[in-house]
Each structure stands twice: as structure tokens, then as C-alpha cells.
Amino acid sequence: MCGIIGYIGKKRAAPILFDSLKKLEYRGYDSVGIASINGDAEIEIKKGAGRIEAVNERMNFLSVNGSIGIGHTRWATHGGVEDKNAHPFLSCNGRFALVHNGILENYLELKEDLVKKGHTFTSDTDTEILVHLVEEEVKNNGEKDLVKIISDLTKIAKGAYTFLLLDAKDHIIYAFRKDSPIIIGIGEDELFASSDITSFLEHTNKVIILENNQLAVLKEKYTIYDTQTGKEVKQKITTIDWTTEQASKTGFPHFMLKEIFEEVEISKHSLEQDSLKLNGMIEVLSKAKKVFFLGSGTSFRACLLASIYFAKIAKKHFMPILGSEYKTYQNLVDKDTVIFAISQSGETADVLQGITLAKAKGARVVSLINVIGSTIMRESDQYLTLNSGPEIAVASTKAFISQVLILTLLAFGVADRLKEGREHLYEVVRKLESIMNQSDSIAMLSKDVLNKNDLYLIGRGVSFPIAMEGELKIKEIAYIHADALAGGELKHHTLALIEPGVTCIALVPNDDTKDDMINNIMQIKARGGEIIGISSEHLELFDHYIPIPKVHLEPLLMIPVLQLISYYLSVIRGNDPDFPRNLAKSVTVL
Ligand code: M6R
Numbered sequence: 001m002c003g004i005i006g007y008i009g010k011k012r013a014a015p016i017l018f019d020s021l022k023k024l025e026y027r028g029y030d031s032v033g034i035a036s037i038n039g040d041a042e043i044e045i046k047k048g049a050g051r052i053e054a055v056n057e058r059m060n061f062l063s064v065n066g067s068i069g070i071g072h073t074r075w076a077t078h079g080g081v082e083d084k085n086a087h088p089f090l091s092c093n094g095r096f097a098l099v100h101n102g103i104l105e106n107y108l109e110l111k112e113d114l115v116k117k118g119h120t121f122t123s124d125t126d127t128e129i130l131v132h133l134v135e136e137e138v139k140n141n142g143e144k145d146l147v148k149i150i151s152d153l154t155k156i157a158k159g160a161y162t163f164l165l166l167d168a169k170d171h172i173i174y175a176f177r178k179d180s181p182i183i184i185g186i187g188e189d190e191l192f193a194s195s196d197i198t199s200f201l202e203h204t205n206k207v208i209i210l211e212n213n214q215l216a217v218l219k220e221k222y223t224i225y226d227t228q229t230g231k232e233v234k235q236k237i238t239t240i241d242w243t244t245e246q247a248s249k250t251g252f253p254h255f256m257l258k259e260i261f262e263e264v265e266i267s268k269h270s271l272e273q274d275s276l277k278l279n280g281m282i283e284v285l286s287k288a289k290k291v292f293f294l295g296s297g298t299s300f301r302a303c304l305l306a307s308i309y310f311a312k313i314a315k316k317h318f319m320p321i322l323g324s325e326y327k328t329y330q331n332l333v334d335k336d337t338v339i340f341a342i343s344q345s346g347e348t349a350d351v352l353q354g355i356t357l358a359k360a361k362g363a364r365v366v367s368l369i370n371v372i373g374s375t376i377m378r379e380s381d382q383y384l385t386l387n388s389g390p391e392i393a394v395a396s397t398k399a400f401i402s403q404v405l406i407l408t409l410l411a412f413g414v415a416d417r418l419k420e421g422r423e424h425l426y427e428v429v430r431k432l433e434s435i436m437n438q439s440d441s442i443a444m445l446s447k448d449v450l451n452k453n454d455l456y457l458i459g460r461g462v463s464f465p466i467a468m469e470g471e472l473k474i475k476e477i478a479y480i481h482a483d484a485l486a487g488g489e490l491k492h493h494t495l496a497l498i499e500p501g502v503t504c505i506a507l508v509p510n511d512d513t514k515d516d517m518i519n520n521i522m523q524i525k526a527r528g529g530e531i532i533g534i535s536s537e538h539l540e541l542f543d544h545y546i547p548i549p550k551v552h553l554e555p556l557l558m559i560p561v562l563q564l565i566s567y568y569l570s571v572i573r574g575n576d577p578d579f580p581r582n583l584a585k586s587v588t589v590l
Contacts, residue, residue, distance in 0.1 A: 346374020
């Protein structure tokens with residue numbers, strides 16, 4: 001999704017913006033640009049379609065002068081991936097430049113009106129109307145109060161429009177939040193505004209997270225206004241405990257591999273939940289008449305897994321719902337419902353839409369998020385944090401294992417077996433390193449056996465959503481067709497596809513699914529299929545074997561195995577696992 005960054009201080013803006021844009025790359029983008037006020041109070045813009053390095057080679061971002069500027073990574077929605085549609089956009093008179101994250105719904109009618117008033121447009125985007133609107137209003141209001149003019153925009157423009165506006169006349173950056181995040185970074189003699197803390201984390205970890213409809217005016221100092229009341233507001237400064245090391249590759253070839261290896265450490269932090277908050281969550285879940293898990297993508301796989309563990313461990317029927325399918329179940333939601341939103345970013349639009357609709361029906365919203373200050377966190381009555389540190393790779397890995405660990409802990413908590421749950425989960429955590437130690441052999445197996453055009457993954461019980469997560473990852477970053485199914489479903493359809501040369505990854509934990517899984521494996525082998533077994537026991541039926549340690553919650557140790565397989569398949573196939581094509585880290589559009 002689009003990323004925005006603004007800088008005002010004593011240093012040259014261009015190198016800072018350039019570095020920050022590189023840190024925003026992980027969100028997914030197709031175009032990039034910067035604008036800065038040079039010495040003559042003129043705005044200079046460099047922008048284009050393509051990756052940052054490639055656009056920089058054409059445009060030379062670093063040649064832009066000035067110590068105040070804004071930058072943008074674009075993820076196309078309105079208008080093709082072309083140079084002209086890259087942000088920032090300039091007003092006709094050259095006084096203002098603007099970058100935007102979101103979608104303007106009524107941009108066509110506004111554009112028509114602005115064209116009639118003499119404005120010239122250079123792009124096909126919805127964004128560009130914003131900068132012309134500001135220019136027009138400034139003209140009509142006789143250069144008066146920009147805070148009032150921007151506040152009044154909310155009465156004219158409809159949709160989501162978090163933006164940064166650079167004013168070359170007064171040397172100010174205006175940062176406005178509507179529906180997607182913007183965070184103000186407060187450094188020594190310098191201020192930042194960005195959609196993402198990690199983009200300026202090396203300069204400061206002191207932040208203010210703007211609320212919806214707030215406007216920050218950044219000059220030497222900052223002032224924040226509530227655009228609904230027009231009044232100045234005081235916002236709390238938060239110190240973020242993420243480190244720059246967590247947000248850099250530290251010698252690993254990719255963020256994804258680094259983040260998989262980080263699971264060994266961060267899993268401990270995930271389980272170290274504040275006991276008041278944890279018990280509060282357990283109480284809400286224990287007392288609730290209805291609980292719906294809500295999540296998308298990998299987080300939905302965590303919801304599925306949780307619903308199985310809540311059934312098995314706590315004898316509770318908690319229903320998993322895809323964020324995008326919330327409306328289908330809207331009739332079931334009322335004031336006795338708890339919506340349990342699961343999201344790494346805390347910004348996923350599908351989930352947020354469900355939350356908004358559920359709140360309107362009086363439901364209580366609780367959540368499990370990674371990003372502190374995220375919209376889902378702020379919309380929740382109660383929340384727990386993953387404590388995974390920043391997750392940069394688009395493919396979610398360490399956040400998934402944290403989600404699964406915490407949700408399983410909650411299931412034990414609701415069953416009033418918290419102590420026992422902790423013991424089982426720490427046993428899993430202690431064994432994670434042994435999975436990482438096998439990464440070379442998993443890489444070899446991926447290269448020699450799994451590099452096929454189709455892969456099947458089978459599992460039962462909790463191993464089924466884990467197989468589904470493996471399928472998702474293999475598709476997402478290796479671009480290989482993969483199909484996960486519950487072992488029992490084989491005979492209902494997919495057995496028709498099994499023939500010599502077909503490869504199946506079988507998840508065979510030492511639990512109540514083992515015997516049935518062995519049956520399924522025999523069905524596959526009888527038709528010539530090849531089996532890669534992930535298990536704590538080396539069964540003769542396996543053509544290839546990936547060992548995992550014997551623990552009580554064995555399926556959980558299969559998660560990093562499948563993550564490593566998808567990672568190596570991606571690399572072997574020449575893909576960039578950190579930036580899968582067409583996908584973004586945080587999906588803030590519906
Ligand atoms: O930030 P969220 O957990 O809400 O994100 C949900 C999905 O977009 C995300 O899990 C996506 O499926 C991942 N890229 C998968 O690796």
C-alpha cells in the first residue's frame with residue numbers, strides 16, 4: 001500500500017527521504033517520488049514508475065536540495081503505473097505539493113469542477129484533485145488560515161485521504177489523517193511524518209500517532225488540531241521500543257529469512273503477556289455468548305487454528321470469519337457478541353470494515369495486533385500485542401507464530417489450564433531453534449524435491465490450518481500452485497489428481513490425527529504419489545522426511561518448517577521473497 005514520509009529539520013531532506021522510502025518499500029509499491037523546497041522557495045519534484053533504485057538512476061533523487069520535503073511510494077489504484085501518476089503532485093501555481101494514502105470517492109465530480117475553474121491536471125489519479133482543491137480554497141479565502149482550509153476539505157472530499165501537504169510559501173508540512181495511519185516522529189531539531197514508524201526509526205523513537213481527522217502542522221515545532229472542532233489538541237508522546245536492528249536485515253539475505261530465525265527469540269516475548277491484560281482477555285472470552293474471530297490471509301489461518309484449539313482445549317465454539325466475508329455473518333452479531341480481530345498490521349481494511357459494522361450493532365471488539373497505535377488497536381475495547389517487533393517482509397512469518405502461541409495460550413486460559421498451557425507452549429518455543437538448525441537440509445529438499453509446478457499439503461485437526469498457511473506462503477512468494485486439504489477430503493476429490501510424479505507434504509504429528517494421516521498417505525502412495533513427511537517419527541511410508549522434535553503441541557513446530565520451504569522455493573525460483581509481485585504488506589483498501 002502507499003507509503004508517505006515527510007521531513008523538516010536542519011539536514012538535507014533528500015537523502016533522509018530516500019532512505020525512508022527504501023524502508024517503506026516492504027509495504028508494496030510500483031512508483032516513487034519526492035518533493036523538496038529548494039533554496040529559492042520553489043518545490044522541486046522527482047518521481048517515476050518503478051523500483052526506488054531504478055527511478056533514482058533516472059531521476060537522481062539525491063540531487064534535490066532543501067531541508068524540508070515529502071516522499072511517497074505508490075501502490076496504484078486510480079490510474080496506471082506510469083511516471084505521470086507517481087506522487088507528489090504540484091498545484092498549478094507551484095506553491096503546494098502533496099502525497100496521499102487512500103482513495104477519494106468523489107474525485108471525478110471535484111475534478112470536473114476544478115477544470116472548469118481553470119486547473120490543469122497532469123495525472124489520472126484521484127489524489128491530484130486534493131492539491132488543486134487546497135490551491136483553489138486558498139485563492140478563494142484570500143490566503144487565510146490553512147488549518148481552516150484543510151479542515152474544510154473534509155466537508156468537500158469524500159473517502160480516505162491521509163496526506164502530507166508541502167507549502168513552499170510558509171515552509172510548512174501539513175500532515176492530515178483520515179482513515180489510514182500517520183505518525184509524527186519527534187527528533188532533535190527535526191520532525192517526521194510517516195505512515196510507518198520504521199521509516200524514521202533510526203532518527204527517533206518518540207512518536208505521536210495522529211487520530212482520525214487530526215491535522216499536524218510541522219515547522220520548527222509541531223501543533224496538532226482537531227479539524228472537526230478547529231481546536232488545538234495535546235497528544236501524548238509515545239516511546240516505541242522497536243530497534244533499528246529489528247528493522248534491518250543484519251546480514252541475512254532477506255527480511256523473511258531473518259524474521260523466521262527471529263521466531264526463536266520473539267516467541268518468548270509473545271508468551272510474556274502482561275498478566276492483567278491476559279486475564280482480562282480470558283475473562284471476556286470465557287463469559288462471551290458468541291465469539292467471532294476476524295482476520296485476513298495468514299491472520300485468518302491463525303483464526304482457524306485458534307477456533308480448533310478453543311474447541312479442543314476449552315470446549316468453546318468460536319467461529320472464524322474472513323475479514324472480507326464479515327457482512328455474510330452480520331445478522332448473527334449483536335451486543336452479546338465479541339469480535340476478536342487478529343491482525344499483524346492492525347490496518348487491514350477488510351477487518352476494519354467488519355469491526356466498524358460490528359460496533360454499530362453493539363458488539364464488543366477485542367484484538368491481537370503487532371503494531372502499537374494501529375487503527376484496529378485503537379478501535380478495540382481490549383487488546384493484546386504480539387511483541388514480535390517490526391515485520392518487514394510482505395510474507396507474514398514471525399507474526400503468525402506469535403499469533404498462534406498467544407491464541408493457544410488463551411484457549412488454555414479459558415479452559416482454566418493456563419499454567420499447563422504455558423508449559424506446553426514454552427516446550428514448543430525451546431525447540432524452535434532445532435528447526436532453524438535444519439534450514440540447510442530443508443533448502444536442499446526444496447531444491448531437489450519440492451521445486452514442482454504443483455504441490456499438495458495435507459493435515460488434520462490443527463495441522464490443517466497449518467497446511468493451509470503453508471499453501472498460502474508457497475503461492476505467495478514461490479508462485480507455485482499449492483493446494484492444502486484436510487486428509488479426509490482426499491477421497492472426496494483430490495485423489496483424482498494423484499498419479500506418479502505428484503508430490504504431497506504430509507503433516508503427521510504424534511497426536512490423534514496420526515492414524516488417519518497414515519491412511520491418507522497410503523491412499524496417495526497407492527496411486528504413485530510421493531510423500532514428504534513432517535513428523536517426530538520417521539515412518540517407512542515417507543519418501544523424504546523432515547524431522548521435528550516430539551512435543552505436546554507438535555503441529556506448531558511444523559509452522560517454521562513450511563515457512564522455510566516456501567522461502568527456499570522462492571529463492572530457488574529467482575523470486576524476491578520479501579517483495580512478492582502484486583502484493584502489499586498492509587492491505588488498507590477494500
Ligand atoms: O496485517 P494483517 O495480519 O491483518 O494482514 C493480513 C494479510 O494481508 C496478511 O496476512 C497476508 O496474507 C500476508 N502477506 C501473508 O503472508
